[in-house]
Amino acid sequence: MLWYKTLHIIFMITWFAGLFYLPRLFVYHAMSNDQISLERFKVMERKLFWGIMTPGAILTIIFGILLIQFHQLLLWLQLKIFIVGLLVLYHIWCGKIMYDFKNDRNNHSHIWYRVFNEIPVIMLIVIIYLVVFKPF
Numbered sequence: 001m002l003w004y005k006t007l008h009i010i011f012m013i014t015w016f017a018g019l020f021y022l023p024r025l026f027v028y029h030a031m032s033n034d035q036i037s038l039e040r041f042k043v044m045e046r047k048l049f050w051g052i053m054t055p056g057a058i059l060t061i062i063f064g065i066l067l068i069q070f071h072q073l074l075l076w077l078q079l080k081i082f083i084v085g086l087l088v089l090y091h092i093w094c095g096k097i098m099y100d101f102k103n104d105r106n107n108h109s110h111i112w113y114r115v116f117n118e119i120p121v122i123m124l125i126v127i128i129y130l131v132v133f134k135p136f
Helices: 002-031 035-068 075-102 110-116 119-133
Strands: none
Touching (some): 002 035, 002 075, 002 110, 002 119
16 A cells, blocks of 8 residues: 555645646746747647656656555545546646647647646645545
8 A cells, every 4th residue: 555655645646736836837838929949849748748747747647546445435535536536637738728728729828727727736735634634
């Protein structure tokens, strides 16, 4: 169980590094005008999404599922699983935005991306609270 927990935490950190950084890249991408910068951001976003975020997400979920067998499905854990589901949707949304940028179809300002960037922060705070305090 401790190996599962260790790997779950390691890959969760990897996933969140991407969830924090990719929307920040979107901020800079939305502020850029020159072709060299626009192309550079497209490459950076793709490598981050497919090379770090997605493997981190998949492995976080796999080791999380393996950990569930050692816990009762109490309310705090059900809520955590629900929030992880929301994070998966956020991850997919980031992928859609990445493809919009790739195809030069950005529909948002850099200010919108700055707000969008805060969503995983809030979810991480709630998840850590639930795991540490197990309030329900």
